[in-house]
Amino acid sequence: xxxxRTIAPSPQELLKRMAGRRILVVGDAxxxxxxxxxxxxxxxxAPVPVVAVRDHSFTLGGAANVANNLxxxxxxxxxxxxxxxxxxxxxxxxxFAEKQxxxxxLTVVDDRPTTRKTRIVAHNQQVVRADWESVTRLGxxxxxxxxxxxxxAVRGCxxxxxxxxxxxxxxxxxxxxxxxxxxxxxxxxxxxxxLFADVTCVAPNAAEASSATGLPISDDAxxxxxxxxxxxxxxxxxxxxxxxxxxxxxxGSAGERATVPSVARTVFDVSGAGDTAVAVLTLSLAxxxxxxxxxxxxxxxxxxxxxxxxxxTTSVDEIVAFVNHDG
Numbered sequence: 001x002x003x004x005r006t007i008a009p010s011p012q013e014l015l016k017r018m019a020g021r022r023i024l025v026v027g028d029a030x031x032x033x034x035x036x037x038x039x040x041x042x043x044x045x046a047p048v049p050v051v052a053v054r055d056h057s058f059t060l061g062g063a064a065n066v067a068n069n070l071x072x073x074x075x076x077x078x079x080x081x082x083x084x085x086x087x088x089x090x091x092x093x094x095x096f097a098e099k100q101x102x103x104x105x106l107t108v109v110d111d112r113p114t115t116r117k118t119r120i121v122a123h124n125q126q127v128v129r130a131d132w133e134s135v136t137r138l139g140x141x142x143x144x145x146x147x148x149x150x151x152x153a154v155r156g157c158x159x160x161x162x163x164x165x166x167x168x169x170x171x172x173x174x175x176x177x178x179x180x181x182x183x184x185x186x187x188x189x190x191x192x193x194x195l196f197a198d199v200t201c202v203a204p205n206a207a208e209a210s211s212a213t214g215l216p217i218s219d220d221a222x223x224x225x226x227x228x229x230x231x232x233x234x235x236x237x238x239x240x241x242x243x244x245x246x247x248x249x250x251x252g253s254a255g256e257r258a259t260v261p262s263v264a265r266t267v268f269d270v271s272g273a274g275d276t277a278v279a280v281l282t283l284s285l286a287x288x289x290x291x292x293x294x295x296x297x298x299x300x301x302x303x304x305x306x307x308x309x310x311x312x313t314t315s316v317d318e319i320v321a322f323v324n325h326d327g
Contacts, residue, residue: 027063027163063163080105
């Protein structure tokens with residue numbers, strides 16, 4: 001059995017290499033809406049808090065947050081996904097433009113809304129979340145439009161992220177349209193995991209991996225069974241199972257096995273941490289990092305983000321500072 005640990009560039013060197021790399025993100029774009037306020041009383045109408053609103057903001061969410069993370073690290077980013085013919089879709093397109101993300105592949109689908117998640121936050125804690133969305137599978141013509149957009153966008157890209165939130169976007173033909181890329185990393189939901197066969201790396205979390213295989217993960221032996229089954233089933237080069245505070249576990253088709261421990265110092269909000277990890281993992285592989293070095297850097301980046309509130313991103317300077325502090 002081979003060991004995936006090899007001499008690797010430093011995190012600082014890898015981060016330096018990332019600037020200007022062209023990366024394509026394909027996935028379920030979401031508009032994250034944030035209503036910020038404070039609570040001083042309970043409603044007389046029902047036993048619920050009354051939030052006095054002091055601020056209102058919008059950010060890129062879902063797969064769009066993956067693109068935002070890549071852009072924050074200096075990558076040149078293209079995005080393919082769908083939005084509705086609505087105000088939210090236009091706002092999402094505007095946010096892409098503000099972040100200088102190429103959203104030419106954003107396809108308007110008339111019969112579905114743009115996915116919007118509204119979070120009400122009081123005293124730095126979520127009070128409630130409301131979702132506007134459709135999870136119906138795209139129709140044949142719309143799938144064809146998206147596939148064509150992927151084929152067009154993948155030209156000249158050094159890597160692709162497939163970010164699945166189970167909103168009906170992905171089909172096998174859309175995944176196969178990314179074959180021209182050297183590196184394809186998928187972050188799938190368990191219901192759709194077989195759509196992502198033959199990509200470079202599949203990176204579910206532990207709950208998703210367990211659900212996809214029907215096998216509980218309770219110890220190292222059961223983790224090995226799940227990882228091995230996913231490798232054989234998906235025929236990918238790597239399977240990486242993210243495990244929160246337990247870190248990450250690697251399963252490679254050439255027999256590689258490795259674990260990378262969590263480096264989070266303070267967990268304030270896990271929203272979007274998975275998006276950050278898959279963005280950094282993909283960008284690291286795109287610049288030639290060995291797989292374990294890519295995992296370690298992704299772990300550091302996620303450690304930065306969980307200390308922030310909301311669907312946040314991280315910068316090169318923040319990751320370097322975290323690495324230096326962690327030693």
